[in-house]
Amino acid sequence: MSSSTWLELKEIDLSFGTSQVLKQLSFVVREGEICSLIGPNGAGKSSVINIINGIYQPQAGQMIWAGQVLQHYKARHAAYLGIARTFQNLALFKQMSVLDNILTGRVLKGRYSFLGALLSLPQSRKNDDEQRYKVEEILRLLNLQEYREQIVSTLSYGLQKRVELARALAAEPKLLLLDEPMAGMNHQEKQSIAQFIQKINQGLGITILMIEHDLGVVMDISDHIVVLDYGKKIADGTAQQIQQHPEVLNAYLGRQTLEAS
Structure with missing residues (x-):
């Protein structure tokens, strides 16, 4: 595991009853980057944030923080590790x-x-x-x-x-989790928040993991993008790599959407 990796999710499974939400999900978030999680509604993005924040406990897999496998990890531990978050709905x-x-x-x-x-x-x-x-x-x-x-x-x-x-x-925080920080905003407000997110990342050196539906913003400010579909990771890379990924084009973004962004 690279010394620059803050967070690693390794083969995470999450189910609620008979519904499997995440399936062997693995990805890393590196120190100092803006990493975005994208995918259609119901892809499992908010569940990932809730696992990282300790609200959900997966049935299988590991969460590794700064090289340490977290055991019996709960929401009350997140702040002590240096993990903070915002919510979809104002809290x-x-x-x-x-x-x-x-x-x-x-x-x-x-x-x-x-x-x-x-x-x-x-x-x-x-x-x-x-x-x-x-x-x-x-x-x-x-x-x-x-x-x-x-x-x-x-x-x-x-x-x-x-x-x-x-x-x-x-x-x-060392890691800031942003769950749809621009939801419900107009274009000007989104641009303003995007600039503040970059300022936080670059000026304060805070690593950011963000869920966001505005693909234009995601492609503009993300160092690293992870794409989910039905609880599975279908792509993982830079904005340029994601825009050219055939499975992403077919499953989610659509060629016209990507070209427009």
Whole structure:
């Protein structure tokens, strides 16, 4: 296994009752890349994200993180490994401010003491200042400064998606899982989010695994693309390789779609 490989899924099988969702799925995500998972609806893409995040436990296969086979891996372990995610549907605290929503992503990074907070001890104040400083960096990175005190529910959908991205970044992940980050957005909002994803990847060095249906965006920003169909991997390579792959053309993308993108 290459030293540059962050994550490897090896011969993963996942079933719910008699329905097999993933079939001997294997692929790697290398450090520093943007890897996209694509495929038709029902191909198993979100199930892959849920396995990596520890929500689903496969019946067979291995998940290898930074060279270590994960045993008895659960969702509660993901953040400690350095894995953060966003969701298809917004999962924000709608009646809290943008700032407070992002601060919730700092939970594991803080050194909290109830007594210190109660007595406002210097160490507690220093910790609070550190958390605020990190959040300020993220607000600047994602151009959210002007919305910092606004209640999340009052923001547009596109801005709420950006806040969710900011909260995931607050955990300082090594691997960021993005489950349809551009769903429901107009063209301008998609272009904006795509630019922020590249900024996160290139500026912060965070590895990204993304599910996205907008093939134009996928082809533009991905270093590596994995194509699923009915729970099986049918292609794995660069955007150029994927666009020329005959099985992908026949099973999913269609020659006209690819040429248009």
